[in-house]
Amino acid sequence: MDTRARPGRRELNKLQTRERLLGATRELLAEVGAVTTVEEIAERAGVSRATFFNYFASxxxxxxxxxxxxxxxxxxxxxxxxxxxxxxxxxxxxxxxxxxxxxxxxxxxxxxxxxxxxxxxxxxxxxxxxxxxxxxxxxxxxxxxxxxxxxxxxxxxxxxxxxxxxxxxxxxxxxxxxxxxxxxxxxxxxxxxxxxxxxxx
Known part of the structure; x- marks a missing residue:
């Protein structure tokens, strides 16, 4: 039996936000190339610019x-x-x-x-x-x-x-x-x- 603790709702939300930011970056790189900005990534992921920087320093x-x-x-x-x-x-x-x-x-x-x-x-x-x-x-x-x-x-x-x-x-x-x-x-x-x-x- 797997005794590892399952992540709580807060942790799951964090993981989902992180994955949305990574996915948005993949999409934008494919569409507009390397010139995509933090603001565009955050908007595509449905989060604020400040939230982006909660997950990545840059x-x-x-x-x-x-x-x-x-x-x-x-x-x-x-x-x-x-x-x-x-x-x-x-x-x-x-x-x-x-x-x-x-x-x-x-x-x-x-x-x-x-x-x-x-x-x-x-x-x-x-x-x-x-x-x-x-x-x-x-x-x-x-x-x-x-x-x-x-x-x-x-x-x-x-x-x-x-x-x-x-x-x-x-x-x-x-x-x-x-x-x-x-x-x-x-x-x-x-x-x-x-x-x-x-x-x-």
Missing amino acids: KDDLLAELYAALLAQMDEVVEGLLVGDLSTEERVVGVFADFGHHARERPSYLLAFTSALERVSTSEQVAERSDRLAGLFARVLEPGLAAGEVRTDHPVPFLARMVSAIYIASLRQAWGREETAEFAAGFERAGRFAAEAVLVR
């Missing part, structure tokens, strides 16, 4: 929370790829293909969001996110090293950084472009290129 903090959710989704994708009976190449391409899939579903949002996030991030935040992404790719590559699929002339952390650099470069290439379907296909091609760069041939 729009940048809200974007950081959206990014944390995106990384959590990537963690789940990597876990799913690791438990499957897949080659390292299939796993690397799978991480890229997952973003390509989401780009087809929500193209305007993802491109505006990633562009906005980079514009407001400090160099320390960019470095931290780069480290986190490289860590995800290291997890993808390590089983392949044991299986003899991953090259050994460079350590896995270096190879993982190389793959994550290709991932980030693919994102940056898409900013400001309209042909999101082509971008999604290109992102998957970039995944194959990244896999070729780190595998034994």
